Amino acid sequence: QKEVEQNSGPLSVPEGAIASLNCTYSDRGSQSFFWYRQYSGKSPELIMSIYSNGDKEDGRFTAQLNKASQYVSLLIRDSQPSDSATYLCAVNRGTGFQKLVFGTGTRLLVSP
């Protein structure tokens, strides 16, 4: 079992729809979780971080964390073609420092 699992996609949604990206992790002791966006050939860009159970909203993005189910999700409202990218879920395995374990990413395609 991979430490961080994501569906590779592609996830196709029409412009204006809600895109829902999911991630599960295996280490129950994980405390901090991150979503990065990566355009093809570019570097990962931090979108959201979440540390507590529940929802965290930032603009069109909402991260959801359920530690009991070991599940993290990212919702993108009013999806735009410019949101088309690979979304990487990352879990911190470091103690006192950032040692991120990444999923392989979900490719999102937003069609006009």
Place this chain on the structure above:
Amino acid sequence: NAGVMQNPRHLVRRRGQEARLRCSPMKGHSHVYWYRQLPEEGLKFMVYLQKENIIDESGMPKERFSAEFPKEGPSILRIQQVVRGDSAAYFCASSPLGALTEAFFGQGTRLTVV
């Protein structure tokens, strides 16, 4: 994040040569991380450094790879006697503190071994 500077952006090396990748963290950041992204694979942690100290190198291959973050100057990831399997994108990230602050990535160095 434009604040983390990596150079060169692209590097081509012949098998057996050495590759040196440089990373200057964001201003005020004293923690540097190196990750590798192989084609069609996820990002993999390699090493975590603070100034003059290697804190965690559990993701570094046992041979040919080394990293440093001197008191002055950028962090260096050094790959000796490169092989084709070393071809990948190498990303550096930095953060100001430890676990509870986010890490920001540089633009990466794309190493091609021919």
